Amino acid sequence: MPRRRDLLAGALIAPNLAAAQAAGEPPAPEQHASIIDLDRCDGCADRALPACVAACREWNRERFPKPEKPLRNYWPQKKFEDFSEHPDRADRLTPYNWLYVEKIELPGKTVYAPRRCMQCFDAPCRKLCPFGAIDRTKEGAVVINPDVCFGGAKCRDACPWEIPQRQAGVGIYLKAAPKFAGGGVMFKCDFCAERLARGEAPACAAACPRDALIFGTLEAMKTKLEEVARGRFVYGRTENGGTATWYVSSVPFAELDSVIRASRQTKAANGRPGFQPETPKLAQSAWLAKATLAAPVAAVAAAVMLRKRKPAEGEGDAS
């Protein structure tokens, strides 16, 4: 567990607002990328759970949230988000399911689309997190620090695909402000950052029986993309300012997107991302101005609350 001073420092260091307005950083030589071939993926229809999903859960199980109960509502939300009663759900992204395979029914054809964090190069979730809880490794993994995240969900608001998922009853907000502005911790795929850092393929890619998920260095993946795309459609190369996840499909992504949208219960992604064409949200000046104004206020408020709060009985100040 981080010490109180470390947690406070985490809140005050953020947000990375100067960087938020800068142009995208050039990729490090270690930057990795991935190709997801929708014409190769068959959804592992013969298995109870797709091999990639099972492998992701197995690899990340220890990091799944273990909420303190009973869960409580908090201001300004009217309810909390809780997936802990259904950790086996595989029909959407959740804090317990970081990879979801969307089944897309088209006339005469079914397409399966594994969905997870796109690992954006200039990730707005990272740039606009008020608490500086999101970092990016030199391999290009966008990683949420669960010890610093307040669960305010600005990352989800900033993400064109609404990828990060919130679980209440865990995280620093319980110590700082259990009834105010927060509400848990955000969870998402982190590109298997630990595995990438030691030169191993992510767990999902290693488990796929059809080589539908390919990982490698950015340069190697650029070459591979030219080889495999061959007149097919590509998604993720330029969206949101460029991402490290490139989908390849013989069906246009606009068509896939319209089917996904029509099958959702609401307009929100609800853990089921679409394939919409996106303008990077960081480039939308009005939206950015609003977000950047709110961010420092939230960070300072959290720091003050942490300072004011007396240590709980038996909980020494680690300073």
Ligand code: SF4
């Ligand atoms: S990506 Fe591979 S492991 Fe995942 S559902 Fe498709 S075929 Fe199965």
Ligand code: SF4
């Ligand atoms: S896909 Fe969303 S959550 Fe993932 S890095 Fe991009 S903005 Fe962040």
Ligand code: SF4
């Ligand atoms: S890269 Fe790792 S965390 Fe992300 S979906 Fe694959 S197995 Fe899960």
